[in-house]
Amino acid sequence: MRYSLFSVDRSDSSTLQSQIREMLVSAILSGQLAENTPVPSTRALAKRLKVSRNTVMLAYQALAADGYLITRERSGFYVSPEVMENLGQLRESLTPQEQVPGDRVDWAAKLRLTPSTQFNILKTENWHSYPYPFIYGQVDPTLFPISAWRDCVRQTMSIKWLDAWTDDRFTADDPMLIEQIQRRILIRRGVIADPDEILVTMGAQNALFLIAHLLVKPDTPVALEDPGYPDVRNIMQLRSTDIRAIPVDEQGICADMLGDAKLVYVTPSHQFPTNTTMTMERRREVLEWAAKADALIIEDDYEYETNYRGQPTAALRSIDASGRVLYVGSLSKSIMPGLRIGFIVAPKPVIKEIRAMRRLMLRHPPGNNQRSVALFLAQGSQDALISKLHHAYSNRWNTLSEAMEIHFPGWAQVSAFGGSSFWVSGPPDLDARELAKEALTRGVLIEPGDVFFTKPAQGKSYFRLGFSSIHAEKIEKGIEFLAESYENLSRRRLKREKESPDFV
Numbered sequence: 001m002r003y004s005l006f007s008v009d010r011s012d013s014s015t016l017q018s019q020i021r022e023m024l025v026s027a028i029l030s031g032q033l034a035e036n037t038p039v040p041s042t043r044a045l046a047k048r049l050k051v052s053r054n055t056v057m058l059a060y061q062a063l064a065a066d067g068y069l070i071t072r073e074r075s076g077f078y079v080s081p082e083v084m085e086n087l088g089q090l091r092e093s094l095t096p097q098e099q100v101p102g103d104r105v106d107w108a109a110k111l112r113l114t115p116s117t118q119f120n121i122l123k124t125e126n127w128h129s130y131p132y133p134f135i136y137g138q139v140d141p142t143l144f145p146i147s148a149w150r151d152c153v154r155q156t157m158s159i160k161w162l163d164a165w166t167d168d169r170f171t172a173d174d175p176m177l178i179e180q181i182q183r184r185i186l187i188r189r190g191v192i193a194d195p196d197e198i199l200v201t202m203g204a205q206n207a208l209f210l211i212a213h214l215l216v217k218p219d220t221p222v223a224l225e226d227p228g229y230p231d232v233r234n235i236m237q238l239r240s241t242d243i244r245a246i247p248v249d250e251q252g253i254c255a256d257m258l259g260d261a262k263l264v265y266v267t268p269s270h271q272f273p274t275n276t277t278m279t280m281e282r283r284r285e286v287l288e289w290a291a292k293a294d295a296l297i298i299e300d301d302y303e304y305e306t307n308y309r310g311q312p313t314a315a316l317r318s319i320d321a322s323g324r325v326l327y328v329g330s331l332s333k334s335i336m337p338g339l340r341i342g343f344i345v346a347p348k349p350v351i352k353e354i355r356a357m358r359r360l361m362l363r364h365p366p367g368n369n370q371r372s373v374a375l376f377l378a379q380g381s382q383d384a385l386i387s388k389l390h391h392a393y394s395n396r397w398n399t400l401s402e403a404m405e406i407h408f409p410g411w412a413q414v415s416a417f418g419g420s421s422f423w424v425s426g427p428p429d430l431d432a433r434e435l436a437k438e439a440l441t442r443g444v445l446i447e448p449g450d451v452f453f454t455k456p457a458q459g460k461s462y463f464r465l466g467f468s469s470i471h472a473e474k475i476e477k478g479i480e481f482l483a484e485s486y487e488n489l490s491r492r493r494l495k496r497e498k499e500s501p502d503f504v
Helices: 016-029 042-049 053-065 083-093 146-156 175-189 203-215 230-239 280-293 348-361 367-378 381-407 432-440 472-499
Strands: 069-072 076-079 198-201 222-226 243-249 263-266 296-300 325-330 342-345 421-425 462-466
Touching: 016 042, 016 053, 042 053, 053 069, 146 367, 146 381, 175 198, 175 325, 175 367, 198 203, 198 348, 203 230, 203 296, 203 325, 203 342, 203 348, 222 230, 230 243, 263 280, 280 296, 367 381, 381 421, 381 472, 432 462, 432 472
Parallel strands: 222 243, 222 263, 263 296, 296 325
Antiparallel strands: 069 076, 198 342, 325 342, 421 462
16 A cells, blocks of 8 residues: 555654554544555555654554454454454544644635535435436436447457547547437437537537537626526526526427527427427527527527437538537436436537537546447447337336326426436425325335426426336336325325314
């Protein structure tokens, strides 16, 4: 292990032996020394710290006597396998370090931004362990062609493609992936772009952050869908003080309310989170507004591949003749969320500057991932996967639709072109967060809708049901349990009302 973890302070009032002991204890507590890890030899550590070997030996023997180190013949001292069982006792044995006045940083005064305080979507990390996960943005691993992906990764590691990921491309992307995005993804959306009009990103989230960082100034009026994507709202709030919430109706964002905004973010294919598909008439209105206001449009086509209930409408960028639409795409829904591969399509001057800015952040997404995705696309594996997803999602969509009609008639707002979730509007007295908490006791995960609204109170009675990660045979039972949870909440509320002194 690295000896640089250890040092002694000869001005400290505690003994050298005690300091060595506490250093080892701290390393064990922090996880830097795991169980069965060898500690430095007494000779090496004594030389490192410039102390006698006997001092180190006495410290080691003291910890061994307490059960935190063990000795192995002709091998030295190791962290005891039972050390985790003794951590409580170990903490009590630590001698508090004397604090040097003024050595603590006042981070509240130094931090320019505090993104952690923003209201955001919270995901249940152990969602796999719940039997009815109606959560959005996760995939069903049983649908993924793992053999095809493994083959692509294996090819990437071959001598033939070695330079595709071992070389530092500086600001460049994998040319094979750019070509596949052109031929297999953009063509489906009616988008035509040159290679130097495309930039690969670490998912759509990274793309949105880069665009905001490049284009949004503190006084830039930014229009966002309401309800809308919380992450983009939070990104924009870090950049601008003029954020405008624009309502969404059955045709999409209300173009007549965009006013003098200079940038608008829209999700035309499947509005996030309502799943409304922006009509062609509304798309033209948005483009006309942008031309008159000299404004720009960010089109987030995050779920383009989940259109399975009808002929999808082409991307907004495909009918943009003036180059005002910055198109953001992602492969998270059709391949895997954890891959973090997305892209931006924009005019060359914009891509040039975003590419230079990306270099300052991360240079480029990992080359091995880019080439693996390129091969996955080139060999038609994504096409086959999308076909499989369409079949599975269509089946789940129908099953969920029927279950909702039985247990929650009239609550669900469904998309005309598919998607992977239902947006649900409950009665005005519903608290979706209470419902989510109650449903959790029955193994049902849902997503409260208040986080999607600029004013959370407006979304109190809304929630979202994703179906990409739950098997079709579990959907009906899960909705049945959700209905039981709602009934329990209603009974408790009625009981409270009857017990209230104001009840008549």
